Amino acid sequence: MSEAHAMTAHGADDRIEAFERARLGMWLFLASEVMFFAGFIGAYVVLRMANPHLAVAGQKELNWVLAALNTAVLICSSLTMVLGVNAISKGDRAKCRNMVLLTALLGSAFLVVKFFEYSGKFAHGIYPNTSTFFSCYFLMTGFHGLHVLGGIIALLLLLLGIKHYGPERYTKVENVGLYWHFVDIVWIFLFPIVYLL
Amino acid sequence: MSTEGHAGSAHAEPSFFRKYIWSTNHKTIGKQFLFTSFIFLGVAGFLILLVRWNLAHPGEPVPLIGKLLFGGSGAVPPEKFIFLTSMHGTLMIFFVIIPILVGAFGNFLIPLHVGTHDMAFPTLNALSYWLFWGACILIVIGIVMGFASPQDQDMAGWTLYPPLSAYAGPVMTWVLLAMIFVGFSSILGAVNYLTTIAKMRAPGLSWFRLPLTTWAQFITAVLQLLATPVLAAALTMLTFERVLGMNFFTPGGLELSGQPVGHSGGVPLLWQHIFWFYSHPAVYILVLPAMGMASDLLSVGARKAIFGYKAMVLSICAIAGLGFVVWAHHMFVSGMNPYLGMGFMISTMLIALPSSIKVFNWLGTLWRGQIRFDTPTLNAISFVAMFVIGGLSGIYMAATPVDIHLHDTYYIVAHFHYVVFGGSLFAVFGAVFFWFPKMFGRMMNETLGKIHWFLSFFFFNSAFFIMHVVGLAGHPRRYASIAFLEQTLGHMQWMNRMITYSAICLGLAQLVLIFNFFWSVFKGKKAEPNPWQANTLEWTVPSPAPEHNYHVVPTVHHGPYEYGAGNGKDWMSQVESAGAAPSSERH
Numbered sequence: 001m002s003e004a005h006a007m008t009a010h011g012a013d014d015r016i017e018a019f020e021r022a023r024l025g026m027w028l029f030l031a032s033e034v035m036f037f038a039g040f041i042g043a044y045v046v047l048r049m050a051n052p053h054l055a056v057a058g059q060k061e062l063n064w065v066l067a068a069l070n071t072a073v074l075i076c077s078s079l080t081m082v083l084g085v086n087a088i089s090k091g092d093r094a095k096c097r098n099m100v101l102l103t104a105l106l107g108s109a110f111l112v113v114k115f116f117e118y119s120g121k122f123a124h125g126i127y128p129n130t131s132t133f134f135s136c137y138f139l140m141t142g143f144h145g146l147h148v149l150g151g152i153i154a155l156l157l158l159l160l161g162i163k164h165y166g167p168e169r170y171t172k173v174e175n176v177g178l179y180w181h182f183v184d185i186v187w188i189f190l191f192p193i194v195y196l197l
Numbered sequence: 198m199s200t201e202g203h204a205g206s207a208h209a210e211p212s213f214f215r216k217y218i219w220s221t222n223h224k225t226i227g228k229q230f231l232f233t234s235f236i237f238l239g240v241a242g243f244l245i246l247l248v249r250w251n252l253a254h255p256g257e258p259v260p261l262i263g264k265l266l267f268g269g270s271g272a273v274p275p276e277k278f279i280f281l282t283s284m285h286g287t288l289m290i291f292f293v294i295i296p297i298l299v300g301a302f303g304n305f306l307i308p309l310h311v312g313t314h315d316m317a318f319p320t321l322n323a324l325s326y327w328l329f330w331g332a333c334i335l336i337v338i339g340i341v342m343g344f345a346s347p348q349d350q351d352m353a354g355w356t357l358y359p360p361l362s363a364y365a366g367p368v369m370t371w372v373l374l375a376m377i378f379v380g381f382s383s384i385l386g387a388v389n390y391l392t393t394i395a396k397m398r399a400p401g402l403s404w405f406r407l408p409l410t411t412w413a414q415f416i417t418a419v420l421q422l423l424a425t426p427v428l429a430a431a432l433t434m435l436t437f438e439r440v441l442g443m444n445f446f447t448p449g450g451l452e453l454s455g456q457p458v459g460h461s462g463g464v465p466l467l468w469q470h471i472f473w474f475y476s477h478p479a480v481y482i483l484v485l486p487a488m489g490m491a492s493d494l495l496s497v498g499a500r501k502a503i504f505g506y507k508a509m510v511l512s513i514c515a516i517a518g519l520g521f522v523v524w525a526h527h528m529f530v531s532g533m534n535p536y537l538g539m540g541f542m543i544s545t546m547l548i549a550l551p552s553s554i555k556v557f558n559w560l561g562t563l564w565r566g567q568i569r570f571d572t573p574t575l576n577a578i579s580f581v582a583m584f585v586i587g588g589l590s591g592i593y594m595a596a597t598p599v600d601i602h603l604h605d606t607y608y609i610v611a612h613f614h615y616v617v618f619g620g621s622l623f624a625v626f627g628a629v630f631f632w633f634p635k636m637f638g639r640m641m642n643e644t645l646g647k648i649h650w651f652l653s654f655f656f657f658n659s660a661f662f663i664m665h666v667v668g669l670a671g672h673p674r675r676y677a678s679i680a681f682l683e684q685t686l687g688h689m690q691w692m693n694r695m696i697t698y699s700a701i702c703l704g705l706a707q708l709v710l711i712f713n714f715f716w717s718v719f720k721g722k723k724a725e726p727n728p729w730q731a732n733t734l735e736w737t738v739p740s741p742a743p744e745h746n747y748h749v750v751p752t753v754h755h756g757p758y759e760y761g762a763g764n765g766k767d768w769m770s771q772v773e774s775a776g777a778a779p780s781s782e783r784h
Contacts, residue, residue: 017396020396021392021396022318024395024396025321025388028387028388031423035422035424036427036430038427039426039427039429043434043467043471046470047464050464128441129442129443131444132444135438138443
């Protein structure tokens with residue numbers, strides 16, 4: 001077996017391969033997440049077509065200004081995330097740390113706004129069981145909120161381990177970034193179909 | 198011999214806990230899935246035998262265990278019917294067939310087949326198994342509660358149709374949570390399998406040199422990755438409808454025991470669409486890996502190259518692709534728009550094309566082969582035969598007008614079990630026998646294997662073939678007994694009894710397999726590295742496969758089905774270079 005490759009002694013190659021695998025794994029996971037939200041959005045479309053009047057009445061109660069503010073917040077957070085990943089790939093760990101922290105702060109701002117939005121609904125006596133429209137509203141925005149929360153936790157874990165990352169090793173930063181953009185994109189779909197259309 | 202002298206792994210022996218409990222080794226996880234799903238196979242089979250007993254002898258006490266389970270006279274109370282059948286279906290699909298085919302064989306074989314040391318993400322793999330354990334605990338709670346509960350509507354079929362499922366007893370919530378856990382486990386597994394096959398193939402192992410088992414696992418993983426999250430979404434909605442009072446599926450005006458439910462605007466048909474959007478691809482998750490393994494077993498057993506390798510691969514892809522656009526053929530009698538039904542009828546019939554390509558190629562593989570009638574091959578041939586019967590009866594149901602007559606009869610039950618028991622489980626029996634030496638380093642007993650195969654084959658057919666007959670005669674499938682249909686179906690009661698006795702014998706026949714399995718683990722004949730003279734990579738390492746599979750990464754020189762080369766031996770391992778084994782005629 002002269003052509004056999006030794007398992008070890010390819011440190012750099014191994015690292016690049018591991019990086020590629022991790023990134024592919026993240027993309028695949030995100031594909032399944034897309035289908036998860038597609039299930040919710042599909043149900044929302046069907047229920048809206050079955051009860052157009054509930055959607056008309058429901059959307060009057062929604063606060064699209066707060067939602068638009070949140071959209072802006074999330075888009076900015078995607079920008080800071082990209083800058084963070086870019087910084088670490090060039091070896092600028094301090095900038096990466098600042099950008100990741102900023103992303104986490106913007107994500108938290110999103111959740112704070114969401115908190116005020118939800119408590120406004122509860123104050124008006126609107127709950128998840130009010131109508132099919134609000135069931136869908138709380139389901140979709142709630143699960144999106146949970147994903148944001150998960151993203152913030154991942155960002156904080158990155159901050160804790162920031163000293164381990166560098167231009168040669170930033171798989172986790174890249175993957176958390178991919179996840180964060182996904183969360184952002186989900187919101188960009190939810191904002192128009194729930195609040196505007 | 199192509200088997201290089203692979204030295205054992207140089208790594209230190211891991212602790213007992215790391216080795217057998219929280220193991221990240223794909224082979225251990227595969228075996229864990231195998232054992233767990235064998236246990237549930239027994240439980241789920243037992244549950245349905247109770248139902249069968251009541252169909253054969255309505256209202257008569259179950260012998261031996263009736264009083265223990267149900268109290269009173271020991272008869273199966275009709276109120277328990279829906280619980281027993283629903284739990285049978287849920288367990289068999291989510292806790293037996295999917296974990297055996299994908300969890301056990303996918304885990305065990307993929308890294309070996311692609312020539313690498315483990316999965317791409319070993320920790321994720323272990324997490325996937327332990328999420329499955331979470332599901333097992335939840336479902337066992339559900340089973341115990343179901344037997345103990347005094348309510349009569351504890352479940353709503355394995356298809357969980359609302360509004361019944363939204364208002365069924367508390368067992369339902371545990372089952373929903375269990376299914377969500379299984380779903381997560383499947384998705385994580387799929388991410389792992391896809392990445393491993395896409396990125397970790399040995400040098401020279403191009404896509405079209407992969408064994409069909411691994412191809413089938415790859416396509417199955419795509420189905421799992423894209424379909425399971427949709428089920429998770431549906432299950433989440435149903436759980437929230439039950440727990441938080443949200444409303445997605447409850448229509449207006451619904452009353453429960455005379456009390457209005459108070460919801461309006463929900464769409465029950467929505468559930469059926471979302472559920473079958475997952476569960477039809479799930480039907481292919483239940484059979485594609487079996488098709489892949491049967492292809493490998495047949496090629497080895499017939500000592501011939503698989504007939505039409507690329508056509509096999511492409512037909513797997515076609516089945517999976519079409520599998521996403523046929524879901525509503527489960528809903529022809531649901532009241533959906535008949536024009537929609539027509540579209541789904543056509544797409545469903547299209548699936549017959551790739552399926553028949555596969556059957557044709559299996560027969561072509563066997564044609565004029567030097568067939569070894571050993572246990573794996575017999576089981577694989579049974580798989581093909583049973584799949585043909587199950588596939589042909591499927592065409593009847595694909596046609597909307599015929600389906601309206603057949604849909605709620607035992608004909609459907611017969612069809613489904615011909616595909617999933619006759620098809621998938623026979624392939625699993627063959628695969629267990631075939632890969633047992635690589636798992637445990639010993640051979641299973643051939644005589645017991647043949648006895649088990651014969652008993653299973655005989656009693657399977659005598660149980661399920663008659664279901665076609667009673668089904669066509671109009672025997673409804675969701676009734677605890679047909680005693681009250683004495684006038685129309687009374688003359689068929691002997692068939693019901695025959696089905697039940699055959700099913701009991703079929704269950705008892707599995708004891709032979711269990712005995713053979715455990716006896717062979719400890720006392721079986723020691724296995725050589727390549728007892729079947731097979732070509733794929735796993736047979737180049739010792740039996741059982743060492744901790745890290747390959748001491749050196751193998752280099753692959755050709756496809757997996759180079760049998761009958763005619764140079765003194767009739768096979769050529771994938772690692773043999775062309776120069777080492779000169780031969781004139783090869784594919």
